[in-house]
Amino acid sequence: MKFFIKYEEATQICDKTQYNEASIWEKIKLNIRMLYCSATRKYSARNAKLTSAIKKSKVKTMPQDQKAAMKERLAKELAN
Structure with a gap:
């Protein structure tokens, strides 16, 4: 059994842990x-802060139909 892992593997496991995707063995x-x-x-610590900030944010996305309309208007303006 390999207890010691490289930094790159540790960061991957850390990311998985933030999303509750890591196994118990990986967490150990x-x-x-x-x-x-x-x-x-x-x-x-930085990863935890980032995850917390994203969860607390009140970001709202634009609906797809509005995005499509905006793209069409932009394309028309660029064509002129």
Whole structure:
């Protein structure tokens, strides 16, 4: 069994953990890595802040029909 993982693998597991997609074994390996690697701890903290900010945001997207109408108007204006 491989307990020690590379930084790149740790970041991938960290991303998966944020979306509840990581297995228990991956979480264990990540936690071991975080014990001795400050870069992984910093990455995890930044990732958690980003996820939190996105969840708190009240971003609303434009409906598809309005997007299509805007693209058509833009195409007409560029054609002129």
